[in-house]
Amino acid sequence: MYALAGSCHPGPVVAVTALMVALAVTADQSAARSLLTGAAVLTGQLSVGWCNDAFDAHRDTAAGRRGKPVVDGAVGVRQVWWAAYAALALCVPLSFACGLCAGVVHLAGVAAAWGYNLWLKATAWSWAPYAVGFAALPAFVALGLPEHPWPAWWVVTTGAMLGVGAHLGDVLPDIREDLATGVRGWPHRLGRQRARLLLPVPLVAASAVLALGPVGPPGRWAAAALVASSVLAVAGTLLGRRWEQAAFSAAVAVAVVDVALLLLRGTGLA
Known part of the structure; x- marks a missing residue:
């Protein structure tokens, strides 16, 4: 059981789920609805993580990526596939329990993530499932509110930009190994250097949308977040020329600022 749990990419699963529950709370969903949102x-996310590890098992083995339960033989590929299907089967009714439109939007995001795992990961369109999947999450929270209001444009745009940034950050450390196993997604085609330079761009763009998109003046916190994001991005880009990890760390810091600003703006999702 521990090995199966380790095969779902537990870090991202927990982070995304916790963020959406927090966003649901700040958006004034009820406690029960926030928990339902979190369960969906x-x-x-569990279905996507297990699907990824099961489908990529042969590539991970070929690349010698030790530390993965499937590669290490701690859990079988068939078990991981069954776990992915079971999680997906649970996701469907839980999503629709939040409302018809909310369910459709969330399941579209999950379907995009499965599409990435099964096909689009190795194409020039590898960024698209991340953009769709991340845009669907805050939209799902907004549509789960009473009267199911459509999410504000800036919410969906921010999610999409954060998704593109997450894609670049997720792929960047593994570009060489991916190329060796035949994966040529969008970041791989850009090349390691250009992907590193591009990494903070969608994240800072998300900061700008979060700060300037909602109706009314941005306020001092939003303005400060935008300035902080820009400074972090520039510093990471400059330091990244000599220390690549600095660029990645700066991008993570910008993403944290974006998440904090998104939660701050939570009451205006719709």
């Missing part, structure tokens, strides 16, 4: 997101 959790099962969707």
